[in-house]
Amino acid sequence: MAIQGFDYKGFAQNLAQQALELIPPDFNDNQKNYVANTLLNFATVAGQALYDDESLGFNLDQAVMITQIIAEWSFHKSVDLVRSGIPQQYWDPVMQKIAYTIFEIAKNAFHQGLPQDQCLQLIEHHVKKTWIDCIEELKDKNLIDEGLKEQAENQSNIDAMMQQAQAEQQQAAQVQSPQMQQGVPAQSGASVPMPSNLGANTKVLKLATLAMLFQKMKQERVQTILNKFNPDDAGSVIKFMEMPDLQSKVDPYSAMRCLQEIKANLPAVGQNLTPSTIISKIQNVSQYLDRSQLEQTLRMERGKVKKFVFSALEGEYYEIPPKVANIIATHLEDSV
Numbered sequence: 001m002a003i004q005g006f007d008y009k010g011f012a013q014n015l016a017q018q019a020l021e022l023i024p025p026d027f028n029d030n031q032k033n034y035v036a037n038t039l040l041n042f043a044t045v046a047g048q049a050l051y052d053d054e055s056l057g058f059n060l061d062q063a064v065m066i067t068q069i070i071a072e073w074s075f076h077k078s079v080d081l082v083r084s085g086i087p088q089q090y091w092d093p094v095m096q097k098i099a100y101t102i103f104e105i106a107k108n109a110f111h112q113g114l115p116q117d118q119c120l121q122l123i124e125h126h127v128k129k130t131w132i133d134c135i136e137e138l139k140d141k142n143l144i145d146e147g148l149k150e151q152a153e154n155q156s157n158i159d160a161m162m163q164q165a166q167a168e169q170q171q172a173a174q175v176q177s178p179q180m181q182q183g184v185p186a187q188s189g190a191s192v193p194m195p196s197n198l199g200a201n202t203k204v205l206k207l208a209t210l211a212m213l214f215q216k217m218k219q220e221r222v223q224t225i226l227n228k229f230n231p232d233d234a235g236s237v238i239k240f241m242e243m244p245d246l247q248s249k250v251d252p253y254s255a256m257r258c259l260q261e262i263k264a265n266l267p268a269v270g271q272n273l274t275p276s277t278i279i280s281k282i283q284n285v286s287q288y289l290d291r292s293q294l295e296q297t298l299r300m301e302r303g304k305v306k307k308f309v310f311s312a313l314e315g316e317y318y319e320i321p322p323k324v325a326n327i328i329a330t331h332l333e334d335s336v
Contacts, residue, residue: 003050004321080156102123278329
């Protein structure tokens with residue numbers, strides 16, 4: 001059967017929308033549209049392939065991760081193509097080869113059960129190799145000259161973003177007090193990308209990602225969770241939470257990747273996600289919110305979510321995956 005709960009179209013559109021904020025501001029409208037549409041197209045195609053092919057046997061988390069990886073690299077390499085100076089008529093063939101490479105390598109890596117960091121490193125290696133091979137092929141066919149070849153081979157948007165983030169962090173550290181330097185990211189308008197080698201900045205990104213989640217939760221619950229943290233880490237999370245523009249400073253792809261890794265490392269919880277327990281959670285929320293307040297809370301949600309909630313209030317379980325249903329119920333609990 002198809003992957004239950006995997007809305008690949010909506011997911012791809014969401015990734016493309018987030019990417020609009022990360023496209024270099026000096027790109028013209030044609031270049032910006034190319035980057036956004038390339039990400040959207042390849043993420044959608046990959047998501048549909050994962051959704052339709054039952055023989056792959058991937059679960060929801062794996063499908064989301066593979067689609068996200070393809071979207072992220074589609075973004076970075078399409079930016080590299082624009083920067084490279086290669087004529088636009090050759091862009092699509094290059095991107096098609098890169099997307100195909102990612103899809104095949106990711107499928108094999110996930111099937112082999114490789115750790116996530118190894119999967120990412122393997123994919124990065126093959127993306128860079130495919131990029132160089134494509135540039136070499138264009139040169140061999142005399143479609144670009146040696147100067148353009150060298151310029152294209154030296155393009156790496158993901159590395160440039162990392163270098164920019166590190167430079168801004170160092171600059172911020174020079175003007176901040178020692179107490180404020182611990183765990184606080186650079187105060188700039190640039191997003192912070194995930195380092196490809198999962199180095200020292202990974203912990204900071206994870207803490208920032210948790211802070212974004214905690215900003216949407218009740219403070220009593222947040223404090224209960226933070227009490228279990230290392231004091232230094234808890235302090236860093238609190239400082240992140242106090243940043244009103246935190247979401248604009250963290251690359252959404254990196255945040256989602258951090259969440260996936262955090263989730264993968266969480267210990268199994270003996271949680272009984274039966275329809276009756278989930279219905280009870282939602283009915284409990286109705287003690288604090290009347291129907292009009294619930295409608296207001298859910299005004300931006302999709303029709304299926306609204307139908308699920310209001311069916312639960314009537315004691316009926318609208319068929320959506322239990323994990324998704326529990327997330328919805330927990331979100332409602334946090335909102336009261």
